Amino acid sequence: MSEIRAKILIVEDEADIRRFVRMALESEGHEAFEADCLKRGLIEAGTRRPDLIVLDLGLPDGDGVDFIRDLRGWSNSPVVVLSARSGENDKIAALDAGADDYLVKPFGAGELMARVRAQLRRRAQQATPGEPMIRFDDICLDLSRRVVERNGEPLHLTPIEYRLLACVATQPNRVITHRQLLKLVWGPGHIEDTHYVRVHMANLRKKIERDASMPKHIVTESGIGYRFVL
C-alpha cells in the first residue's frame, strides 16, 4: 500500500511519541523530519516543504492553531492534528483553521498510518483534477449534472441535502466541522445554528445510508463535525 513516498514533518514536544511516529512512518518508506517546538516546526515546514504535517496541539511555545493559520498562508499540505481527548474546542479551532484530520492520544500506529495514507491519497487526487463523478456503494454523485443516482435511478435530494453531500463527498477522509458546513451551505450568518446541519444530515443519511443509525459513509465526529468515507 505504501505506493506514495512522502516527506512528512512531525511537530511534537514528547520525544517518545515523536520517535515512534517517526519509526512508524519510516517503516512505510516515508521520509520523516522532527521538530520539538512550534518555532522549529515552522522553520522545518518552510525549508523541507513536507507533503504532510503531523502536529501536536499542546506545544510548549505556542498554540498549534496559530501554526496552522501561519502554514495555510503559504502551504496546503495536509495537517493531521494530535490532541488530548477532552479538547473538543481545540480540535474544532484547529480544523476550522485548516487542519484536515485529527487523532486522539493515545493512538495506535496503525490508526496514524491509515490517516496519513488517506490524506496523501486525497492530496494526490486533488493534484489531478478528475472525474466529476463520485461513487460509493451503489450511489453515484454526478457533480457536473448535479444529480444523485442509486443504481441508475435518480435519488431525490432537497437542494440543501445535495449541497451537504457535495461538500463532504468532495473532501473524503477530511473532517469537516459543523461550522464549515454551516458557512458553506447556509452562509456566515448561521454558523451557530448547528442543529440545521444535524437535522438535514440526518435526513440525508436516511436517503443514502443503508442503516442510518450506523452510518458507513457520513461518519459523525462527535461534537466536531463529519467525515466522509468512501
Add this chain to the structure above:
Amino acid sequence: MDIERPNPDQLLSQVTAEEAKAKRGKLKIFFGASAGVGKTYAMLSEARQQLLQDVDIVIGVVETHGRIETEVMTDGMERIPLHETPYRDHALKEFDLDAALARKPAIILMDELAHSNVVGSRHPKRWQDVQELLDAGIDVYTTVNVQHLESLNDIINGITGIKVWETVPDRVFDEADEVVVVDFPPDELIERLRQGKVYLPEQAKLAAKNFFRKGNLLALRELSLRRTADRVDGEMQAYRRRTLMARVWPTRESLLACVAAGEHGEKIVRTCARLAAQLDVPWHAVHVEPSSPSGESERARQEILRVLKLAQDLGATTAVLPAPAVASALVRYAREHNLSRLVMGRPSRRRPWRRPLGDAIEAEVDDLDILRVSLAKSTPQKASEPVRPLARTPIRWNDYLAALAACGTTALLATPLLGVLELSNIVMLFLLAVVGVALRFGRGPAVAAAFVGVGLFDLFFVPPRFSFAVSDFQYLVTFAVMLVVALVVGQLTAGLKVQVEAVTERERRVTGLYEMSRDLSAALMAEQVAEIGSRFLATEFGFKSAILLADEKDRLRVMPGAACDVDMGVAQWSFDRGEAAGRSTDTLPASKCLVVPLKATMRLRGVLAIELEGIDLLRPEQRRLIDTCALLMAISFERIHYIEVAQRTIVQMESERLRNSLLSAISHDLRTPLASLVGVADTLQMTKPAPTSQQLELIQTMRNSAMRMNALVGNLLDMARLESGAVHLNQQWQPLEEVVGSALASGAAMLEGRPLKVDLAPDLPLLHLDAVLIERVLFNVLENACKFTPALSPIEIEGRADSQQVIVTISDHGPGLPPGREEAIFEKFERGSKESATPGVGLGLAICRAIMQAHGGTIHGATRATGGAQFILAFPRGEPPSDDGTAVENPEEPGHE
C-alpha cells in the same frame, strides 16, 4: 462591622420581594395638593400616550365632574361599565371589580383612590379594589390628594379645619411604584376656582370658601411635596441598600462627642451614639486633657478612659487631646476630621464665674453646630455598680422617722402662728407636710404622717390644747376629713412617684437591652456573646450568670467565664424540655439558679443559668427582660453557628477543588507515557523481520493493558472534572440518532459480532445535548453490557418520546443487575459483584449518572422480567427550535435548481 454588606437573608427577601413585585401590577399615583390641580387630567394625558403605543388601557373609573376638557380626554377610550346596585328608589353606580378582572387590561385608570365604595360592594374602599387589581397583575393609574393620606389627615384637619373621612393608608402610597406630583401654583388655583373650573360637591361649597384660602393651599402644597420627598428618600435608602453604595456616599454631618472631666460623660456619649445611629453617620468622642499637672485626679482620669472605652464600644473613634485651651483643641479636631456637629453636656447649674464650653466654642467659630445635652437629674449608672436588690425592699425606719420629724416641724412652725391663722389653715399646713412626705418617702411614711399629723393637730392646736380631748364636737369632723384627705393625697402622690420611677426604670432597661443587642450583633465568637449577655445581666440586675452551650451530641457544656455554679440536672431538664426551670419557676424551685433555654429559630442552642440568691420570685417584667436577653443571645449563638458552618463549607469546597485539580494533573501526566507505550507496541508489531507469534501476543497484551489503563485514567479524569464542576456542557440541539450512531461507531470494536437492534421512534424530537458527553454515557452503558453479558449475546437500543421526556433504553441478555443494588451500581467505585474478574473500577456508571444529571436527565438500572439488564435514560424534552434552516437562503451562493 461590614454593615454595608447585605446578608444572604436580606438578598433572598429582596429577590422574593422583587419576584412578587414582577408578577404584581404596577401602581402609579398622580398626587396633588388639593382638588382642582389637574390630577385626573394628567392621568388621562398619560393614558392617551400609552394608548398611542397600543397599550391595552381601559377606564375603570374617571370622575370628570362634567368638565369638558377632561371629558374630551376620555373620548375613544374603552370603559368598564359601572355596576348598578339598586338602593331604595334609585340605583347606585359603582366600579365593577369583577368585570375589570375578567377584562384584564394591561393598565386600568382608577380615579380617586380614597373613594369609599357604595354599601354592598366587595371592598368598602376603592384602594382595596386597586390592591386586588394589582394582585391580578394589572397596572393601575390612580389619583390621590394629600389630605387623603391617613397620616396627614390630622395635620390637615388642623390647618384647614376640614375633616376628611375618606383616607388611604400611607402604606399604599409608599408602596406605589411611581408617584407623579401634579403641582399647581396656589394663585392660579384660586383663579381657576373663581372661574368655576374646579368641581366641588354641593355640600362642600361653603366649606370650600375657607378651604381654598391661599395660606391653606400653600400649606397643602408644601405637605404634598414634602411627603413625596420622604418617599423619594425612602426609595433612595432602599436603592442604597440594594446597590451597596453606602461607602460611596459622602460623609456628612458627622458628630463629635466632647467628654469633659467631672461631667456626665457617659450620657453625652450615649446621646451622641444614638444620634449618630439615627442619622446614620460616623462619630468621634474626644476628651481634652489640660496640660497643667494639677488638672485631673487619677480617679477622674480613669472615669474618662472608661467613658471613652464605652464610646469605642458604641462605634466611635476616640482620642485624648492634651491641650491647654479646650475650646480651640476641640475646634481643631473637628476641622481635621470634617465633623460638623459637636455634642457636649450642659452643666446643671450655671456658675457665673465660668463660661460654659459651648459659649467659648461659639465665640471662636460660628460654622459648627453645637448640641448641648441636658445633664440635670441624670444619675450616672456605673457599669460596675450592682443595682439595688430585687427582693422586697426592707422597711426603712429612717423614712418613718423623717415623716415624724416633718410632722413635728410643721407643728413647731405652726405654733407661733396659732393666733394669726385660722385652725383650718393650720390643717392645710399639715396636709402640705403629708404631700411632702409622700413625694419624698413614699406610701408608708405618708400614712404615718397623716395619722401623726392629725394627732399633733389635736394635741397642740385644738382647744383644749395639750390634750387629746376635744371641746367642740365639730372638730371630730375636722379630724375625720383631715385624715381622709391626708391619706388620699398621700396615696396619690406616692403612687405618682412609684409610676415615675417605674417608667424611668423601664426606659433604662430598654436602653440596656438595646445596647446589648447592638453589642451582640457585632459579636463574632460564642465567648463574646456569653460575655455580653453576662455583662447585661450583671449590669441590669446584679445577677451572676453562666451560659451552657449544647455541642453536636446535645451535651451541655459550661462556657468559660461562668460566674455561678450551675446545677446540671436543672440545666439538662430545661434543655430537654425547652422550658425554664429552677428558682422562681414551678419546676425544681429549690435550685439556686434559674435556667432559661436559649431558643433560636432552628433549634435550642443551650441554656442560660442565673443565680438568684435570696430571691424567690422574679417580677414579671424582670422575667420578660431575662427571656428577651436569652432570646437575643440564642439568636446570636445561632448566627455564629451558621457563620462557622459557612466557613467550614468554604474550606470543604476549597479542598475538594484542590483534590480535583490534583487528580486532573495526575491523570494527564499518566496519559502521555501511555500514548507512547501504545505507539511503541504498534511500531514493534511492524518491525521487520516480523515478530514471532509469541512475541506478537506479548506485544498485543502490552498494548491492550496500556489501552485499558488509558480508559481508567480517562474515567478518573472525567469524574474529577464532573465533580469539580469544571465541566461546561456544550449543549446543542441534535437528533438522538446521530449520538447513538457515533456511540456505536466508537464501540464498534467491542460490539463486534453482537446482534444489535436499534429502534428509535421516527417522531423523536431534537434534544439539547452535549454530544461528546452523551456519547460517553451510551458508550459506558454499552461497555458495561459487553462486560457482563456472554459474548455475542444481542443488545437492543430503543428510543421513545412521551410528552415530558425522551426515554432511551439499552437492554442486554445477560444475568441482569445484582438484586437490590440497582441504584448502588451508580455509586463511585461500585461494581456489581466485588470479586468479579471483569476489569474496571466502577467509575463508568457513576460518570453516566453525573453526566445525565448535568443534562437535567436521569439514568436508572433494572433487571427485565425476561432476564437481562436494562438501563433507562430519560432526557428532558425542552423546546427545540422550530426553524431547521430549510427556508434560509445562503447569501453567498444563490440556490441552484
